[in-house]
Structure formats: structure tokens, C-alpha cells
Amino acid sequence: MNSTDITSLYVHVPFCAQKCSYCAFFSEASSGELIQRYVQALGRELELVADSLRPRTIFFGGGTPSILNLRQWEFLLETMHRLKLTGAEEWTVECNPATVSLDKARLLRSYGVNRISMGVQSLDENLLDRLGRIHSREMVFKSYDILRAAGFENINVDLMFAIPGQTMAIWQSTLTEAVALGSEHLSSYEVIYEEDTPLYERLHAQEFDVDEDLACDMYEELIARSGAAGFRQYEIANFAKHRPVADPTADKEAAAEESGMTRILPSQACQHNVNYWRGGQYHGLGPSAAGYVGGVRTKNWSNTEMYCSRLEQGQRAVETTEQLEPLARAAETAAFGLRMNIGWPFQQFRRITGWDMRPEWSVEMDQLITRGWGRADADRFQLTPAGLRFADAAAEMFLR
């Protein structure tokens, strides 16, 4: 393996059976014809980057990747196999509970997909309806069983809170049922009102109000319940089980943990996402996908037809690129890395960015420590539980 090879791959599948009311991701409810064209274009894009790509983590997100039919998946997986892009240590595909079939699950598993992220969002029928989700409670439980049956041992469940109309009681019952599924991973975030979404429009039409206090209470509830169910929070919105391997040092570290201050990542943490927060490189393929290679952030065209026609002409479909100054880039890496509970080990930060955090951000670190939001040890800086609730403020301070 070449040392400059990119080891992370994100693939965006921009199709959904129906657009959710909160979703600002680029996706469209679309015809079979365009999907077919997209699949071919994606195949070409994979070919264009294959040489510099040796993926250790792959993530198919969307949209709804599971909306692709068996033949389309087979084509993509076969293409990846041919290009020697399979065999990632962690290979995640996002699934909508309404579009999981045993055949599809088995096909994915057989090519090396080993992690599934399920967009559950809620287990309350009314709220699912309100969010514009096409699946039902029953489908969640059923597809979870299908995935397990197909051999998936690493499953993430996505949940949302502070949904308009969601009471604390509804949230508690969703949490209870969700953790009872026994998944390895849990992602959960507050509803975001993104412009250009129906939910945003309704908020602005004052159909409902945002209750900040309730949202905060729900977040605390999430942390308490997931913790009680054996999940470890490792990032603001991410929780994973930990299955310690027989590594004496890791266990010692775990034993040394103080309340809320962790120094190790749980074993089931999503490596692909960790790479983002560590400022790692990745290729992003598919319409609207973002990539980060050689210090340059790129974004593909968000228009599927444009994306396809570019690739049909044998070109990459990059719409915008952005390259930051070295210090600004390091600052960005510092800022987003602090979203993780383990914070930044100083050595690792220097290895990745070339900057030493201690002299460069000492003022900010001191301020955060004074506020009780940060903690510095000999080897690292990390946010405290209180600080993690203000990670955006901390990130803002770190940016240059």
C-alpha cells in the first residue's frame, strides 16, 4: 500500500422513495431511468479514483442507498471488487427500514459490507408520519431481524429528538425500545431546521415552537439512557458499545477513566466518522458528495443529471474546491476533533496537522479550562461533559 493512498471512501446515493420533511441533504425522489444512469456514472467515478484509493473504511450514505435494486447493487459491488476496493475493515451502508430485503442484505454482506446504519429516527407512528418517513415501527423491528439474519454484527440506529410534537414521554419510550434492539451503535441528534426543508417552512409559519429546554432535557435523557444500556458516548451525537479486546493497556486506560472523561474510543465506534473528526483524507463520490484529499476540500455537483453527464464525458464531477491556509486547516481539524470525548492527544494532533496545539491555542485552552469546559493533561486536551454541550462555542474559539 502506498503511503499517499486514501483510505476512506464516501459514496452518496441521492435517491429516496420520498423526501423527509427535515432533510436538507441532496436527494430526490426519482425515476428508475435516472437511478440506472447514476449507477453507471458512479461506476466510472470509482474507476477514476481507484488508483489512489485503498479503503479501510467505506460509507454509503444518502439519500437512501438501500433504494438501489439488487441488480444495481450487484453492478456496483462487482465494479468495486474488480477495482480492488472491497475488503474494508469497516464498510457501512445506510438503510431505510422500509427498503431492506433479506436478498439485498445478503448480497451486501457477501461483498464485504459489515455495518448497517438504520435511519429509524423515531419509534412513534405519529412522529414518523410527521417527519415524512415512509417506514413504520413494525418495519424497524422486522428489518433489524433481517439484517441480523443476513449476518450483520455491527448495526447503528439513528434517532432524532426534539421533533415537533415529541413529548419527553414519547422520547423515553423510543429510547427504551431502541436500546432494547441491542444494536452496537447509536447516533442521535436534535432536529435541525435547515432552510429549504418543509419542516423549516412550518416552523416559520409558526405551526409550532422550538422548546429549547425540552430539547436540552431530551439530550440529557439520551446520554443517561444510552449510558445505562451500555453505550459509551464518544462524540456529541454518537454512542457505541465497547468490547475490549485482550489488550492489557487498553483495559488499564479504561479502568483509569473518571466519570465522563474518557481516554479511549469504544471498540464499536464508527471508524469512518472518526476519520472526519481527525482531519483525515477521504474521497467523496456521487452527486453533492464532499471529499478531502491533499488538503483540498471538494464538492461534487448537486445535480444528478449534471453529475452523470460529467462522468459520461470521463470527467470528475467536482463543482467547488476549497483549500485553506495551513493554520486555518489545522484549526479546523482541532475544532472538529474536540467534538470527540477523547479530545486531542497532542502528539496525534501534531502528526496530523504539523502544529503543536499547546503554544498555538494556549489562550483558548486556558479560557475553556477556566470556564470548566476543558481539561488539559500532560498528553491531551479534551472537553469536559459541560464543555461538550458547548462544543460549537469551543470550535469557534479554535478557528483561525
Added chain:
Amino acid sequence: MDALHIRNFSIIAHIDHGKTTLSDRLLHRTGTIATRDMEAQLLDSMDLERERGITIKAHPVTMTYKALNGEIYELNLIDTPGHVDFSYEVSRSLSACEGALLIIDAAQGVEAQTVANVHLAMKQNLTIIPVINKIDLPHADVAQAKVQLEDILAIPGDTAILASAKEGIGIEEILEAIVSRVPPPKPTGAVSLQALGFDSFFDTYKGVVTHVRVFNGELKAGMHIKLLHSGKNVEVKEVGSFNPKPYIREKLEVGETGYFTANIKSPKDVKMGDTLTDARNPSAALPGFKEIHPMVFSGIYPINTADYEHLKANLGKLQLNDSAFAYQAESSVALGFGFRCGFLGLLHLEIVQERLRREYNMDIIATYPSVVYRVSMTDGMVREVDNPAFMPEVNYITKIEEPMVRAFVICPNENIGDMMALISEKRGNVDHTETLDTRRVMLTSLIPLNEILIDFHDRIKSITRGFGSMDYEHTDYRESDMVKLDMLVNGESVDAFSCIVHRDKADTRGRALAAKLKEVIPTQQYAVAIQAAIGGKIVARETVSAMRKDVTAKCYGGDISRKRKLLDKQKEGKKRMKAFGTVNIPQEAFIEVLKA
């Protein structure tokens, strides 16, 4: 032209009653301007004027008219700003005339503005020629309009000319009436030149161009003249008239109207209403001169502090053509560096702000307007205070007087109750109620100027669903129980929100401001106390509770760039925030409150 063949007149009308259309008709009918050259509404040269249907700057236009008696007359139309804010300008323009056309919309009848302007014209002893316009409209009620003329304005109804400026009806009669009814100008009998400067504008090449009406003697290039009230001597470079474009004339004689230039650099050097006379052989000043003083003050600040110099330059440019507008530098803890600006009234204030925004493309924020209070101090001094920040401490004050206005409100009968309630809410007293016709009444009331600054006009429009109208004239000062209301954020006074209000209203206003501030101050990492205080006494309190978290959103590969930009922007924004103790208040929050 000999004075017997000169007529100077102006046109008085309520907004939309057809003044501009009629002016255009007169210009056209006298051949002053050909139809194809007529851009509709020629006289109103500022966009803003055209949009609002009002005239801010007065332009005299000279027309030549061959009357039915076969003789040629020079008719000078001296346009007036149609609003009482500019009542001094109106009175100066009117005093340059011997007559006035009073236009009344046949469908709408007499309106508040008409009343105020007719009062001004009558004070100047002008011959008034009533014109009932828009008689072609289906709802036209000529009889009713005549009754109103007699009842409200004491003008014989049968002297009215029936017209439709739009259809060209009655134009001939109007021109003939100007010739036959308006008296020709008469020399004053003074020993030398007497001319009235009634307006001015600034020309980059010629300097100040002053509009003049010659009352006695003659004005021509090369003359050395004295501006009696400004005390300046200048040499006249050029004289001319407008048709409506300026053209050079050899001289202006008794009764004639036009302009002169004299390399005058600053409009402030020519006082509005000044008398020009021969420097070597001076005559006495014409009657009626007044120094004009701004009545309403407001701070104007650039939204972007970097625009300060730019704003300063633009205020200077504005003042070149608006000598009634005054400004001086000031600074505010909340808003940074800006200018204290003085205006003749509400409309003037609005117009200046709009022009800065539109013509000069400035992003500005204006503070709560204030009137000029007369504060009697314990040491016997009387101070004029136009800025709450300079209101002396209570224990040095023996009394505060505030400016009053006489307001004319015309409204439909069914709204009398609501209108009386509004006037009383505004601390006004209705001292006169007059029935205008079967549908409408006119309420004349004495109201503190400070009460009509903000929403009086809008409230009238909303109560009467647009049918009401209001105008006012300044009267005198009256003692009043005024207090300074301070807004405190975590104990620190925020100067931009301080205001002077009547004691009875301080609590309500304090509560309203506190509530509004609570809405716009973003939650902080600490709790924020917002208080309204009179002297040391807290009259209202709100608390913005501390934020419990600021982070919720997921942040993966595709989100990083966008999220960083968002945070960068926030960080940049904080540099523009004002810190009050530990509280950061974004400038937008001030703007929100000031807009409310």
C-alpha cells in the same frame, strides 16, 4: 416683462389630489413643454418624491401664456413642498406668490393637509383660486366639495373652477383665472433691489443656485448684492429662469421669478427666506424671515462601522440640497460612531433616511427619534435637550417643557370614538370637532410632538382603514412630567435605548422595550438581566436565561466545510457585538429593537 403682465402662483393640494398632473397640463397648454418631452410628472425630479407623490424641493417654472384678451403674460408657477414638516419652506414659497390654486379632489373632498396648507396661504394674504379636480370620476361630488370649501375653509364655493387635469378639462379657465384673479406684483417702493431667496440647490459647477423672486428693483449678473440675514456680500454671476430647465436671462425684474448664482460654496451661506438687496444701496429686509430649527432629532449610524467616513461624506452631500437638515458627529456605546441629525419633522426624517438608503446605498440604523425639550435647571439656566443621553440628572431640573403641535385629523364618522381614544392615549386634547360632510369629521387637537413621532399616522390609517388623514402645525411648548427611561443590560445602561417619555407611559414603554430586548438578545452562556429604570427605580425586568448547550447538529465529512464557515461567520459577528459586562449583544439585536 412689465409687472402688470406677470403672475406668480403656487398650487396647494393634498397628496394624490392631482397637483402634479395639473402642473404638467399647465406646462403643456402654455407650450412650455411639448408632450413628447413630457416625462410624466416633470416637476418632481427626485424619485422619492415621485413615488410618494409629494414634492420636497420647490422648483419655480416660468410659462408664457397668451390670454383670451390677446395679451402675453409671464406665469410663474412656484411649486411648494406639500407637507407641513416643510411649513417654513412652504410659507417662503407662498410668500413669493400673489395667488394660489387650491386643488380639491371631487371624490375625496377636503383633507387634513389641505386645511393646514390653506391656513398658510391665507396667512400670506394670497388670492386663492379653488379648483375642484377629477370631476370626471364616477364618485365625483362637486356640490359636496363646494359645501366643504365654504364650511371648512370659508372660501365661496361658486368661485371654484371645475376641472379634470387628467382629461384636460378646465385648464383654459384655470389659466384665465390666474390672469384675471391673481393680482400682478407691485413694487414695494423701496430704494433698491429686494428679492426673496426661497430655495436653493447645489450645482457642482456653479455652486449654490438660489431660487429668487424679485419684489423690487432688478437683479442681474455683475451686481454686488447683500444677503441681509446671512450678512454676506456676493457678486452675482448668472441670473435665469426655469422652463422647467434653467435658462439664462439678462435680468430679473419686479415680480419675476428665477434663480441666481454667485460662486457660493455652501448652502448654509444662503438662509432660507433671506432678502437680497443692493450691497451699495441696501433696502430693508422683506417681512417673514425666521431662522429654521430642526424639530426632531435622531442618531444615524452606519450598520457597518467601516462605513462611517462614507456616511459622513453622504450626509454632507445631502445637506447641500437640504439646508434644513443638520448633523453632527456623536458616538454611542451600543452603536459606535455616528451622527446626531436634526430634521424639520417626521416626514423629513423619513425622507433623509430613505435617500441615504436608496440614493446613497447606505446601510444605516436610526435611533428612536426625540424632540427638543426645554429643561429649566435649578441654577436658572434653560437647556435645550434633543438627546436623552444629555438629559440632566433629575435633582438639577426644576421643570421640563415639551413642544406641542396642533393636529388636524379627518376621519369617517364611525371612527370618531377610536380616534378620540387614540388622541387621548397620545396625551392629546380634542378642542374642536367639525362636521365636514355627512361622512366625515375633522378633529383639531393639541398633542405633544413626541407622541406623534412613532406610530400616530399609521394608527390613524389602520383605525380608519386608510380613509383618515392627519396633518399638524407646530405650536408652543408646554410643561410636562417627562422622565428619562434607561434600559439596563446586566446593570449597564444601553444608551441606544434610552428615551424621554411621559411619566404615565414610562412603565408601559419600559416593559415593552424589556420584552422586545428579551426576544432579540440571544441566549448567552450566562443569564442576562434586562431592566428598565427611571432614575434609580426599576420599573420592568426580564431575564434571558442561560443557554444549556449550543451544540446539537451532527457533523460528518460533508458538513465540515459548511459548519466551519458558519462558525467563522459567528466569530466574525462577535467582533461586531457590543459587550455589556459579560453579555455580548449583536448589533442586529439593537437594530431589531430600534426597528420595532
